[in-house]
Amino acid sequence: MAGAGTLVLLPAGALAARVLVDHGHGPTVVHNTTYADIETQVHSWTRDGSTHVRLMVDGLPPGQTFGAHVHTRSCGTDPLASGGHYQHSTDASIPLSEREIWLDVTAGDDGHASARRTVDWVIAAGTAGSVVIHASPTNPTTGAAGARLACTDVAFGQ
Template identity: 40%
Template sequence: MRSLRVPAATLLTLFALSACSGGQTAPASGGASASASATGTNRDAEVEATFAEGQGAAITYLPELVPAGATAKVTSSSGDGTSTVTLELTGLVPNRHYGAHAHTKACGAAPADSGPHFQHEKDPVTPSVDPAYANPQNEIWLDFETDAEGKATATSTVNWDFTDGAHPQSVVVHSNHTATEPGKAGTAGDRAACVTVDF
């Protein structure tokens, strides 16, 4: 199976079908459902997916941290100068800290396929570990701690919009909370899992 990348036009069609059928979202391939809407300059998206090893809309690279069968829901709303992204997860390791960020590319079979963190103002130096760029105001950080049942929710709101030419394409779950000190800012350990989202 290939990674799920749902074009914006398809997402808009799914949203229109959803509105006409009483709010039910048409399922997308790969064990995920997706919807989106656009009003003026607004960009809204939603993806629900189940993690599996290999390829798909949600891939686990470290099943000991994100087991196959765990679920993710990503919702985002962007427009009028702000963007809000919410990540909801189930089936993870209980009572554990994780990091999570929006990344520049869609998920792939290899953990690095999703590219670096998406940044509103791009750091000219790679990798970006300067707190002036690698920070929760310039990136989408969604660090979380699971509860006793392995569930968690995290939300990030930033004061800038996603655009057609500049928006993330995935959310990556990392093995640790995100560091903030110079030289390590933005790092969060191994990439444990990835969810493809057409923000």
């Protein structure tokens, strides 16, 4: 279930900045029943023109690595409902890893995994709606990461 964005104003001063915080807890939809018991949290915030995203997952098989990415639409029962990977730019001269937000995770012995990514751009409201966990690590050339296992709604930029 995605929470509404919250605007937090920091104290006045040289370092004060507006911070927009978005949250998602879930998963909203599980596409592979093997992962029906996982729990996800996504926290995203913008500050000073940068976007920060943190993904936390519990209940994964220990030692396994999974791709995870910000996607363009909200989750749905059809795995493709969440759309493609969010891309800040379609300029092919910029490496794919710099145009998308990749959050690959490797589960520890306790099944917990987390990833954090900061990019120097802001996700515009309405252009991204979820984080999807994939079956395989992200291919650094193509961005592919296999089947969609679970999806968590996040109202980025709202």
